[in-house]
Amino acid sequence: MATEQERLAKIQSTYKTIRRSVPAHVTIVLACKKRHPDEVRAVIEAGATDLGQNYVQEAESIIEALGDQAAGARWHMIGPLQKNKINKALRLFDVVQTVSSPKQAREIQKRAAVMGKLLSVCIEVNIGAESAKSGVTPERDDVVALAREIAPMENLRLEGLMTMGPFFEDPEAIRPYFRKTREIFDHIRSLGEPGTDLSVLSMGMSDSYEVAIEEGSTMVRLGTIVFGPRPA
Numbered sequence: 001m002a003t004e005q006e007r008l009a010k011i012q013s014t015y016k017t018i019r020r021s022v023p024a025h026v027t028i029v030l031a032c033k034k035r036h037p038d039e040v041r042a043v044i045e046a047g048a049t050d051l052g053q054n055y056v057q058e059a060e061s062i063i064e065a066l067g068d069q070a071a072g073a074r075w076h077m078i079g080p081l082q083k084n085k086i087n088k089a090l091r092l093f094d095v096v097q098t099v100s101s102p103k104q105a106r107e108i109q110k111r112a113a114v115m116g117k118l119l120s121v122c123i124e125v126n127i128g129a130e131s132a133k134s135g136v137t138p139e140r141d142d143v144v145a146l147a148r149e150i151a152p153m154e155n156l157r158l159e160g161l162m163t164m165g166p167f168f169e170d171p172e173a174i175r176p177y178f179r180k181t182r183e184i185f186d187h188i189r190s191l192g193e194p195g196t197d198l199s200v201l202s203m204g205m206s207d208s209y210e211v212a213i214e215e216g217s218t219m220v221r222l223g224t225i226v227f228g229p230r231p232a
């Protein structure tokens, strides 16, 4: 039976091993939903720079618990952002990866303007058109339209696209979905319009990040593979 200290050391060495194996241009966002602040502190001490959270409330308690250590990291909202949580999210997060409608973008812009905050955002694409997942529909023109809405917003900086993709046992099966997301990403870049010079393609999780990187991902979101199975 490993001690708690050994368990945290294992998380650190796993993170470092994965960091070394992933190309340097690919950002690793550690998905820390349901993790104890000690586990999050451990990855920060191991060199993690970017942390993801699905829930505003959880992000708040972890960030409070970590104090200055949290302040040195970049925090990404990777879960759906409810309207009534926007103000709190703006205080906690540097990036919201899950913008999925013009209406939501306008709400975030309005509140960011009041706070005088410049927020980085990604458009979440529901590339599998799954009813249980959020994000803009995978029609290329719908994603372009949302990018054009966000581009002129003063307090939002559109950095890229994010997708989850459908879950498959076989990670190869998700490849066409990542490829399609990449094509939309390239298309928007090719338009060369102001404010849409995308640099972030956030796709790939523990079971699919290698395939995602092969398909052009520049940002992977990893939880289980670093921290171990999530507590129920």
Ligand SMILES: *Cc1c(COP(=O)(O)O)cnc(C)c1O
Pocket (backbone or CB within 6 Å): 031, 033, 054, 078, 079, 164, 205, 206, 207, 221, 222, 223, 224, 225
């Ligand atoms: C939980 C989560 C991840 C990480 O999932 P793992 O399979 O644990 O790596 C990535 N992205 C989002 C949006 C998540 O909610």
